[in-house]
Amino acid sequence: MKKEIARKIFEAKNIALSSHIRPDADCVGSGIALCLMLEQLGKNVSFRNSDRASFPITEFPGFDRVEYKQIYPDNFDLVILLEGGSEDRHEQKNLSEYFTINIDHHVTSSTISDLNWIDPEASAVGELIFDLGKELKIEFTKEIGFNLYAAIASDTGSFKYSNTSYHALKTASEVVKRSGIEPHLVSDLIFNSNPAEKVVLIRKILATLEFHHKGEMAFIFCSADFIDSGSIDDYETEDIISIVRSVIGVKVVLFLKEIGSDLFRASVRSKGDFSASAIAAHFNGGGHGHAAGFFFTGKFAEAKKEITNIILDQLKG
Ligand SMILES: [Mn+2]
Numbered sequence: 001m002k003k004e005i006a007r008k009i010f011e012a013k014n015i016a017l018s019s020h021i022r023p024d025a026d027c028v029g030s031g032i033a034l035c036l037m038l039e040q041l042g043k044n045v046s047f048r049n050s051d052r053a054s055f056p057i058t059e060f061p062g063f064d065r066v067e068y069k070q071i072y073p074d075n076f077d078l079v080i081l082l083e084g085g086s087e088d089r090h091e092q093k094n095l096s097e098y099f100t101i102n103i104d105h106h107v108t109s110s111t112i113s114d115l116n117w118i119d120p121e122a123s124a125v126g127e128l129i130f131d132l133g134k135e136l137k138i139e140f141t142k143e144i145g146f147n148l149y150a151a152i153a154s155d156t157g158s159f160k161y162s163n164t165s166y167h168a169l170k171t172a173s174e175v176v177k178r179s180g181i182e183p184h185l186v187s188d189l190i191f192n193s194n195p196a197e198k199v200v201l202i203r204k205i206l207a208t209l210e211f212h213h214k215g216e217m218a219f220i221f222c223s224a225d226f227i228d229s230g231s232i233d234d235y236e237t238e239d240i241i242s243i244v245r246s247v248i249g250v251k252v253v254l255f256l257k258e259i260g261s262d263l264f265r266a267s268v269r270s271k272g273d274f275s276a277s278a279i280a281a282h283f284n285g286g287g288h289g290h291a292a293g294f295f296f297t298g299k300f301a302e303a304k305k306e307i308t309n310i311i312l313d314q315l316k317g
Contacts, residue, residue: 001117002128005101006135008115009038012077016098017047020084021091025060025154025190027083028053029147030129032062034080036147037129037138046074050091056193060150061143072097083125085110103128108277108286123161123168126151130171145179149186157242158191162290194239201226202240212308213315215249219308221300224258241269252276252311256296256303264296264303274314282310 009015015038019027031047038045047065057063071079072094078101084090085102089110102113105122122128126148133140133148140148152172156164159172176183201222208221222237237257245253252270259265266283268276269291276292285294296303 001115002132002135005103005115005117005132008078008099008101009041009043009136012043014044014076014078015046016071016074016076016079017045017082018071018079018084018090018092019047019049019082020089021051023049023051023053023057025053025057026124026126026151028057028063028066029060029151029154030124030126031082032060032065033126033133033144033147033151034082034129035065036062036141036144037133037136040138041136046071046076048092055195056189059189059193061146071095081113082129083109085113085116103132106286106288121165121167123163123165124152124155126155127168127171130175140175140178142179142181145175145181146186148175148179149181149183150190153183153186154190158187163288197228198239201237202243205237205240206243209244211250213312215247216251216315217308217311218244218247218250218253219304220244220253220255221304222255222257224260241267245269245271251315252279254307254311256300256307258300262298264298264300265293266296266303266307267291267293268311278314279307279310283307 017031017035019031035045035047046067048067048069048071071092076098079095079098081090081100081102083104087093087095100113101115103117103125105119105125107120109118119128130148149172152168156168204226205220205222210219241253241255251272251274255267257265268279270276271290275289277287277289280287280292280294283294283296285292287293
């Protein structure tokens with residue numbers, strides 16, 4: 001598949017890239033890295049997303065390459081989709097007008113693209129983009145290295161999550177060797193650059209913490225009122241889930257974010273045998289075994305009760 005994708009890239013002149021909505025460090029970092037690789041090959045590249053990423057992703061070198069517009073109706077020989085594949089996941093229209101390639105590491109990824117390279121063994125799509133870069137024989141510049149390392153370090157939670165494999169570590173070390181980047185500088189930006197407002201927000205969210213079912217389930221909530229300005233979606237709140245998930249005895253965390261009137265985004269994070277994606281599947285969401293999410297329309301009390309009940313059913317097994 002990698003060779004087939006490389007062949008398509010060599011043949012194309014005008015290439016569009018897109019990463020999914022609510023973009024994270026992996027899909028944006030991988031997208032910037034791929035954009036820079038394709039530019040090295042002399043391609044005309046447009047990296048077009050629907051949503052703007054939040055800080056600190058905005059500080060990744062080459063972030064200015066990201067545009068916010070539709071791919072259609074502009075003329076492209078090839079459209080490469082990162083972590084998604086469907087029009088919904090990218091908020092892009094008429095993708096069927098193009099030759100599309102989907103590159104992803106989620107087992108739930110769409111397969112409607114013309115070529116689908118989906119490797120659930122990969123910790124991050126950044127691993128796959130590094131492999132593709134080797135296939136394309138590009139030079140791994142510092143900018144490319146920074147973005148690929150950031151993608152992998154971010155999706156593995158700084159090489160702490162269960163997806164931290166030999167291949168993830170090997171790829172990260174190869175990225176460092178080939179590009180000459182300093183990993184601590186990437187880590188400082190991704191993990192040690194909290195704006196004060198974010199820590200204040202974490203304090204408010206932590207005040208909602210509840211434990212259920214003998215401490216095996218934890219619940220936290222972010223009300224729209226907690227945000228002074230901007231929207232909740234602007235805030236990267238993964239850190240707070242990690243704090244709660246770290247509690248001894250907790251098997252699953254439910255995090256509800258109020259994102260609109262009677263509209264919530266639910267994030268489920270788990271450890272051990274508890275399947276987060278099984279919970280998300282009940283509500284037509286998606287994700288991995290230990291990290292999944294979905295939307296819930298309704299009142300807060302209903303959202304909390306209905307989702308908690310499904311989680312408790314699984315805990316009681
Ligand atoms: Mn990813």
